[in-house]
Amino acid sequence: MDVAHLRREYTRGGLHRDDLPVDPLLLFEKWLAQACEAKLPDPTAMSVATVSPEGRPFQRIVLLKHYDAKGFVFYTNLGSRKAQHIAANQHVSLLFPWHNLDRQVHVTGVAEALSPLEVVKYFHSRPKDSQIAAWVSQQSTRISARGLLEAKFMELKQKFANGEVPLPSFWGGYRVNFDSIEFWQGGEHRLHDRFLYSRSGEHWHIDRLAP
Known part of the structure; x- marks a missing residue:
């Protein structure tokens, strides 16, 4: 299959510096709300990228379960491949791909384990079948059959x-304590708008990046 010709124009509007809040979480919250209002499938889905001890990058999709000024939260099996990678290298990146809005949000930061209280509180808020499923799977291990x-x-x-x-x-x-957030808005003729928030002490520095 020839995929070279598959393309479309991004025409949903630009992102201007004058529209950027001082705090990147305010813009993230606005964009997430708009993704929910647009009824995008899995608006809280994000790719989590980790690096193995051998230096090989890996990505997988998880669901964002909480966010605030302290970071972005997700849950997982602590024996999983991602957890093993984080144990050796806490630096991770997150990507929210909101394709139907011509948007992406890219986050970098350090993953820190949640407290037992936070974990048990969330675990018991899950549907019971999901709680049981957590016991069933030794995530990332090889199995012979779904049965x-x-x-x-x-x-x-x-x-x-x-x-x-x-x-x-x-x-x-884990809570990803973020040190940078990039907002990407698709633009016509591939002239996309990209703004990078980088943490500088207690403040954020904003740069426009070339597309």
Whole structure:
């Protein structure tokens, strides 16, 4: 299949420096709200990029579960490949791909483990089946068949049918304490608008980047 000719123009409008707030979270919150209003599928989906101890980059999609001035939060199996990478190198990047709005948000920062209190509070807010599924999968390990997962799920569903699902010791989360956020707005003729917020002490420095 020849993909070289597949392209479209980005015509949804520009991003101007005068429109940028001092705090990048204000713009992120505005864009996220607009992504939700536009009914984009999985507006909180973000790519998390980590680097293995051998220096190989890896990416995967997770869901953003909270954000504030302290950082961006996601949850995962602590035995997963991403968690192993973070244990060796806490520097990660996040990417929110809001294609239908011709937008991307790129975040860099340091991933720090969440407190047990934060983890257990979120874990018990999940649907019960999702709590059970956390027990079933030893994430990133090799398995011979999907049937093994389904059988284990049904076994645990019966076990916890009349009681609370305990928090697995191998399940937790991370907060990405961010030091840069780039906002990308697609533009006609590939003349995109890109603005990079870089942390400078207690303040943010803003640069326009060439597309």
